[in-house]
Amino acid sequence: MRALLSTAPGGPETLTLSELPDPVAGRGQVVIAVKACAINFPDVLIIEDKYQFKPERPFAPGGEIAGVIDAVGEGVEGWQVGDRVIAMLGHGGLCEKVIADPAKLYRLPEGRSFAEGASLILTYGTTIHALLDRGHIAAGQTLLVLGAAGGVGLAAIELGKAFGARVVAAVSSDEKAAAARDAGADETLVYARAPFDKDQSKALAEQFKAAVGKGGADVIYDPVGGDYAEPALRSIAWEGRYLVVGFPAGIPRLPLNLTLLKSCDVCGVFWGAFAARDPKANQAHIETLFALWKDGKIAPRVTEVFAFEEGGKAIAKMAARNAIGKLVVEVGR
Numbered sequence: 001m002r003a004l005l006s007t008a009p010g011g012p013e014t015l016t017l018s019e020l021p022d023p024v025a026g027r028g029q030v031v032i033a034v035k036a037c038a039i040n041f042p043d044v045l046i047i048e049d050k051y052q053f054k055p056e057r058p059f060a061p062g063g064e065i066a067g068v069i070d071a072v073g074e075g076v077e078g079w080q081v082g083d084r085v086i087a088m089l090g091h092g093g094l095c096e097k098v099i100a101d102p103a104k105l106y107r108l109p110e111g112r113s114f115a116e117g118a119s120l121i122l123t124y125g126t127t128i129h130a131l132l133d134r135g136h137i138a139a140g141q142t143l144l145v146l147g148a149a150g151g152v153g154l155a156a157i158e159l160g161k162a163f164g165a166r167v168v169a170a171v172s173s174d175e176k177a178a179a180a181r182d183a184g185a186d187e188t189l190v191y192a193r194a195p196f197d198k199d200q201s202k203a204l205a206e207q208f209k210a211a212v213g214k215g216g217a218d219v220i221y222d223p224v225g226g227d228y229a230e231p232a233l234r235s236i237a238w239e240g241r242y243l244v245v246g247f248p249a250g251i252p253r254l255p256l257n258l259t260l261l262k263s264c265d266v267c268g269v270f271w272g273a274f275a276a277r278d279p280k281a282n283q284a285h286i287e288t289l290f291a292l293w294k295d296g297k298i299a300p301r302v303t304e305v306f307a308f309e310e311g312g313k314a315i316a317k318m319a320a321r322n323a324i325g326k327l328v329v330e331v332g333r
Helices: 041-047 121-134 151-162 174-182 198-212 226-233 257-262 271-277 279-294 308-319
Strands: 002-006 015-019 030-039 064-072 084-088 097-100 105-107 142-145 166-171 187-190 217-222 236-244 265-268 302-307 326-330
Touching (some): 015 308, 041 308, 121 271, 151 174, 166 198, 226 236
Parallel strands (some): 142 217, 302 326
Antiparallel strands (some): 030 064, 064 084, 084 105
């Protein structure tokens, strides 16, 4: 089988298309013929050795896939060859076949494409955990979403609206603002590209405050970090919740006096650890997501599909922070 492998730390240019033996399903395992693999920011970090998990090389990036079960190991119940599935892997998705844990499989509904299936769980799973468990979002509250045109950003817009919030989407271009409005954002604002000096940071804070309104943002969803974090925090409401999701713009330093003045919370969002520690709660969230998907209240927005041989280009586009919605690599036909 073919696999796009990381053999040394570095950027997408270090990935090598290689041939590997087909995997064999052991007891309690299934083999999946991968049809589509979504690309997420952790894929950028993991091949650079900057992610919290560092797999032994060589390895393939790609943490979420959709495909068809190719083989079922001894002792596996409830799954059979030919079933269409979504799987969470952590890494390894940019291979034509992968071994997967049946406990981490979800059935891909009929009528949904493999590209859509590969784009659902990570972004929406992260976001529903963030908004409900960490942000305690409630109907009528104001949600400010940074990086709102990316995969998790669009998921935050859709889920925020599904839970009855007023959603303000912050993005870096007019094109991205249009995507945010299409996803249901009530208002959008376009911010400049960092880095910011003191005056620019203050101006951005005023821009956030004007967009969210006099009462401030009850929940701030931040998958961006960097110089955007402090200006956003300055727009938070009394007893608001600031959700720390990711750092593609860098790890920020927040002045903690702001949390005292607003009596607000800064909440870390680590969905993978939550899913491992409380699988029943995570499963309930996933069931909610499938119901919302069925009802048309959420819909993974796959904006670009790359050929398997060009998987590195998808990761490069993610690294450049130019992606709108979800990028997917077509692994097998």
